[in-house]
Amino acid sequence: MGREQWRAALRNPVGAVAAGLLVLLAILAIVAPILWGDAAEETDPAALSQGSTSEHPLGTDALGRDILLRVLVATRYSLGLALLATAICVTAGVVLGVLPAVLGRRAGRLVTAAVNLAVAFPGLLLALFFAVIFGVGARGAVLAIALAGAPSFARLVQTNVAAVAGRDYVAAARVAGVGRFRLIARHLLPNIGEPLVVNATVMAGTALLSFAGLSFLGLGVQPPAYDWGRLLGEGLDRIYINPAAALAPGVAVVVAGLAFTLLGESIAQVVGVRAVRRRRAPETEPAMTAAAAEPDGDAVLAADDLRVAFPARDGGWTHPVDGVSLTVRRGETVGIVGESGSGKSLTALAVAQLAPDAAHVTAGRLEVAGVAPLGRTGAEVRDLLGTRVAMVFQDPMTSFNPSMRVGRQLAEVTRVHERQGKRAALARAVDRLRTVRVPAPERRAHQYPHEFSGGMRQRAMIAMGLMSTPELIIADEPTTALDVTVQRQVLRLLKDVQAETGAAVVLISHDIAVVAQLCERVVVMYAGRVVEELPVGRLGAAAHPYTRALLASVPDLATDRDRPLATIAGRPPDPADRPEGCAFAPRCDFADDACRVRPGLSAVAPDQRAACWHPRSRPLDLTLDAVTGGQA
Amino acid sequence: MTAPVAAPPAPTRTRVSAWAGNPWAGFLFRRLGRLLVSLAVLVTLAFGMIHLIPGDPVRAALGVTAPPDLVDARREALGLNDPLGTQFVNYVRALFSGDLGVSMTSGVPVSDTIGQRLPATASLAIVAFVVVMLAAIPLGLAMAVLTRGGRRRGAELGFTSTSAVVAAIPEFLLAVGLVFVFGVSLGWLPVAGRGGGSSYVLPVLALSLGPALLMARIVRVEALAVMDEDFVRTARAKRLPPLRVYVRHVFPNALTSTLTIGGLLLSGMIVGTVLVENVFAWPGMGMTIVSSILAKDYPVVQGIVLVYGAAVLLVNLVVDVLLAVADPRSTIREG
Ligand code: SF4
Numbered sequence: 001m002g003r004e005q006w007r008a009a010l011r012n013p014v015g016a017v018a019a020g021l022l023v024l025l026a027i028l029a030i031v032a033p034i035l036w037g038d039a040a041e042e043t044d045p046a047a048l049s050q051g052s053t054s055e056h057p058l059g060t061d062a063l064g065r066d067i068l069l070r071v072l073v074a075t076r077y078s079l080g081l082a083l084l085a086t087a088i089c090v091t092a093g094v095v096l097g098v099l100p101a102v103l104g105r106r107a108g109r110l111v112t113a114a115v116n117l118a119v120a121f122p123g124l125l126l127a128l129f130f131a132v133i134f135g136v137g138a139r140g141a142v143l144a145i146a147l148a149g150a151p152s153f154a155r156l157v158q159t160n161v162a163a164v165a166g167r168d169y170v171a172a173a174r175v176a177g178v179g180r181f182r183l184i185a186r187h188l189l190p191n192i193g194e195p196l197v198v199n200a201t202v203m204a205g206t207a208l209l210s211f212a213g214l215s216f217l218g219l220g221v222q223p224p225a226y227d228w229g230r231l232l233g234e235g236l237d238r239i240y241i242n243p244a245a246a247l248a249p250g251v252a253v254v255v256a257g258l259a260f261t262l263l264g265e266s267i268a269q270v271v272g273v274r275a276v277r278r279r280r281a282p283e284t285e286p287a288m289t290a291a292a293a294e295p296d297g298d299a300v301l302a303a304d305d306l307r308v309a310f311p312a313r314d315g316g317w318t319h320p321v322d323g324v325s326l327t328v329r330r331g332e333t334v335g336i337v338g339e340s341g342s343g344k345s346l347t348a349l350a351v352a353q354l355a356p357d358a359a360h361v362t363a364g365r366l367e368v369a370g371v372a373p374l375g376r377t378g379a380e381v382r383d384l385l386g387t388r389v390a391m392v393f394q395d396p397m398t399s400f401n402p403s404m405r406v407g408r409q410l411a412e413v414t415r416v417h418e419r420q421g422k423r424a425a426l427a428r429a430v431d432r433l434r435t436v437r438v439p440a441p442e443r444r445a446h447q448y449p450h451e452f453s454g455g456m457r458q459r460a461m462i463a464m465g466l467m468s469t470p471e472l473i474i475a476d477e478p479t480t481a482l483d484v485t486v487q488r489q490v491l492r493l494l495k496d497v498q499a500e501t502g503a504a505v506v507l508i509s510h511d512i513a514v515v516a517q518l519c520e521r522v523v524v525m526y527a528g529r530v531v532e533e534l535p536v537g538r539l540g541a542a543a544h545p546y547t548r549a550l551l552a553s554v555p556d557l558a559t560d561r562d563r564p565l566a567t568i569a570g571r572p573p574d575p576a577d578r579p580e581g582c583a584f585a586p587r588c589d590f591a592d593d594a595c596r597v598r599p600g601l602s603a604v605a606p607d608q609r610a611a612c613w614h615p616r617s618r619p620l621d622l623t624l625d626a627v628t629g630g631q632a
Numbered sequence: 633m634t635a636p637v638a639a640p641p642a643p644t645r646t647r648v649s650a651w652a653g654n655p656w657a658g659f660l661f662r663r664l665g666r667l668l669v670s671l672a673v674l675v676t677l678a679f680g681m682i683h684l685i686p687g688d689p690v691r692a693a694l695g696v697t698a699p700p701d702l703v704d705a706r707r708e709a710l711g712l713n714d715p716l717g718t719q720f721v722n723y724v725r726a727l728f729s730g731d732l733g734v735s736m737t738s739g740v741p742v743s744d745t746i747g748q749r750l751p752a753t754a755s756l757a758i759v760a761f762v763v764v765m766l767a768a769i770p771l772g773l774a775m776a777v778l779t780r781g782g783r784r785r786g787a788e789l790g791f792t793s794t795s796a797v798v799a800a801i802p803e804f805l806l807a808v809g810l811v812f813v814f815g816v817s818l819g820w821l822p823v824a825g826r827g828g829g830s831s832y833v834l835p836v837l838a839l840s841l842g843p844a845l846l847m848a849r850i851v852r853v854e855a856l857a858v859m860d861e862d863f864v865r866t867a868r869a870k871r872l873p874p875l876r877v878y879v880r881h882v883f884p885n886a887l888t889s890t891l892t893i894g895g896l897l898l899s900g901m902i903v904g905t906v907l908v909e910n911v912f913a914w915p916g917m918g919m920t921i922v923s924s925i926l927a928k929d930y931p932v933v934q935g936i937v938l939v940y941g942a943a944v945l946l947v948n949l950v951v952d953v954l955l956a957v958a959d960p961r962s963t964i965r966e967g
Contacts, residue, residue: 014793117670120948122903125940129677132925132933133684209802213907216804217922236808236911243812250805261800354869357780378874386871393869398862403884403958412880413870464870 015266021259029076059242078227082208088146097157118151141220160192205260301328305364322528335515338525390465394477400449407445413467432463455486527583534608543615693928733931742935753916760839772851795845804907807838824913843897854886895951
């Protein structure tokens with residue numbers, strides 16, 4: 001805990017208020033007994049059990065003593081006892097916590113087990129137990145609270161020690177023959193100081209509150225001494241006569257307890273302070289690519305100048321998808337390829353109206369399955385797209401709900417969108433599982449996702465898409481998590497499904513070879529934009545340097561096996577700071593001054609468009625026929 | 633599209649279900665073993681309590697002025713003059729026959745006292761726990777939905793700070809505040825004793841307010857974490873209505889930690905009744921244990937500590953079993 005962090009904790013308003021309160025309480029604890037100690041003991045037979053008067057603002061107790069003065073004077077005793085208990089508790093906790101590291105394995109285990117057992121019991125129960133042993137009174141209560149808190153503190157120390165003990169410098173010290181105790185004093189404790197300070201502060205608050213509890217029950221401070229808890233207990237008996245006698249010490253306890261707790265928590269939080277800023281919606285630049293998607297009556301998906309913006313850290317916006325135009329015709333299979341971070345998945349999610357909550361989606365035009373979803377309410381979109389668009393996600397392990405049987409997860413689609421009964425929906429789920437060649441579908445439908453193998457889960461995912469009759473299936477990296485054989489099966493399945501249902505398929509992949517196997521047309525994305533669009537048959541004539549680089553990096557496509565495999569040097573740019581002109585320029589061999597201006601998509605051949613100032617025309621030597629999906 | 637495709641002889645895995653090899657039996661066996669060990673430790677401690685007290689507990693209980701032969705007779709009656717081993721065996725044997733000893737001050741069997749007082753305490757704790765669950769889960773889920781994706785920062789801040797502050801106030805101070813507001817100032821509700829339904833309102837409120845807010849915080853954080861999971865995106869991709877997404881897909885997966893915290897809170901609330909009972913003069917075990925500690929009536933204290941401790945251990949067991957049931961994956965195999 002550096003000085004900087006303490007300062008930061010105090011700059012946080014909650015931390016500052018808490019610290020201020022504690023300073024005030026400390027002053028009061030020192031001064032109050034000196035100033036008013038005697039006056040608070042003074043009995044006034046003429047004013048027994050009074051309510052508020054000008055002489056006694058908070059009234060008097062049964063012996064006619066002034067409540068306000070007694071509450072103020074009790075500060076010292078209440079705080080002092082709580083701090084004493086905390087100190088003992090922390091010491092005991094640290095000793096118990098490091099013991100396992102010092103003792104041999106067997107004894108260490110025993111200590112750990114004892115601590116674990118004790119932690120299972122609530123602190124108050126332990127405190128009552130110890131209060132019986134140590135006897136009623138201030139001393140007994142201090143020990144009881146200290147020992148009741150020790151196990152959880154010890155647990156904390158143990159966890160932290162265990163975390164530190166594995167680090168290199170501790171191992172080095174051990175190898176260097178540093179003794180156990182020295183190891184603890186020099187290497188372990190200083191490195192776990194931070195969480196200990198935070199928790200000791202919080203513990204002080206807890207001790208204060210518990211002490212008040214014990215005193216309130218009559219098990220803590222005994223008369224004639226008094227602390228807040230004792231005053232509270234005495235005041236409660238006469239709450240109908242003079243509520244202030246109970247409330248004032250209660251408020252004192254709460255304020256002091258909270259001050260400790262909040263100070264501890266604001267120290268703990270210092271690292272993760274979050275800025276809250278208001279933002280305006282991002283401005284949309286006019287579309288660069290005017291000659292975008294031509295109107296096509298036969299399109300299941302038509303997107304024009306699609307943008308997805310996220311709030312950026314500096315208060316502005318970043319555009320991971322930055323003006324994408326895309327058309328998919330009925331029954332067509334289109335592949336979107338690009339490295340991770342190219343915006344391909346987000347494009348798909350945005351099209352399907354499934355972008356994350358924080359995203360801001362805009363488009364010049366967006367039509368999905370004959371529906372223009374932008375500007376519609378969530379319920380309308382769900383209604384319109386529910387049965388028409390199906391999604392197949394990457395990593396079926398995490399994409400299935402782990403606590404719901406697979407059959408029910410499939411059936412849910414039918415139940416919600418077609419209002420079918422449980423039985424009919426489940427029957428359809430079993431049928432679709434059979435369609436995607438899940439063996440023993442009746443039994444499998446009753447299993448949980450973790451009982452499926454990876455490939456089978458992915459097929460079940462596809463089956464989920466087939467629960468209704470989609471016009472468009474969007475598959476986002478459906479084969480990535482699978483091994484090569486299963487990958488091939490899943491791709492073949494997608495192909496069959498496409499052939500049988502006539503649905504259009506958009507396949508998103510980082511692997512251009514996978515796309516080449518399944519699709520008729522390929523859309524290449526880079527840095528949030530489409531850089532090339534071409535029929536699979538023309539991959540050999542790819543014009544954009546990025547597309548060519550992608551192709552060259554696939555082992556089964558590049559025929560020249562003697563040459564080392566080309567990898568694309570460099571990384572795609574961060575969406576927050578893309579280069580001004582062509583985003584690929586930093587990694588492009590052909591970049592020149594012209595590339596400082598952003599190129600738009602323009603035709604380089606029939607059905608082929610590329611966004612590049614210097615499109616390549618030398619044909620690539622590819623063995624497309626050899627593509628069978630054997631890429632890792 | 634439902635054309636029957638011949639299923640290829642795919643490599644079916646033969647693990648039929650979680651029952652294979654019966655991990656449940658193993659889990660329950662291990663878990664019950666742990667319970668027995670904990671209970672044994674608890675009994676030993678309750679027995680040892682009277683021996684750990686410095687000085688002569690009987691002399692302390694009867695006072696310094698008590699004649700020595702009375703003290704000795706009482707020691708004899710309590711069996712304190714026997715060797716420690718014999719005492720322990722006798723204690724455990726009596727325990728198994730439901731005999732918890734006799735009160736040193738009233739002469740009433742401790743089991744009778746507990747039997748009389750337990751229902752009041754148990755009903756208070758159970759009602760409060762139910763209230764916590766009914767209030768906290770919807771509140772936590774609703775807050776998670778409202779503040780998801782960094783929305784409504786103001787509401788988030790308000791909720792987290794209010795709940796942090798209120799949850800940090802101990803139940804007996806809340807109780808005093810409630811007594812003042814609803815009993816003294818407004819005069820709406822009874823503030824002492826156990827009677828009809830209205831007598832439950834304030835004690836239950838005092839006991840459940842803090843835990844409910846704490847629980848709501850946990851539920852919110854857990855639900856927010858679950859909302860970021862892939863399968864929630866899948867649920868949205870299925871175009872399910874939001875309520876269904878939250879209730880069927882988000883909440884069940886936030887259940888594990890909800891249960892864990894719920895168990896901790898319940899144990900805390902069982903013992904928390906001690907303070908609340910003393911504020912509201914609730915005729916339960918909490919009042920009895922405090923007066924017995926003050927009167928140094930050790931057999932009664934021993935008996936009640938045993939009951940509280942056993943209740944806590946039982947709650948822990950139930951939570952562990954529920955966790956194993958709720959999570960179809962791994963817990964049961966680890967134990
Ligand atoms: S525009 Fe320039 S930098 Fe961009 S890909 Fe074409 S040649 Fe390379």
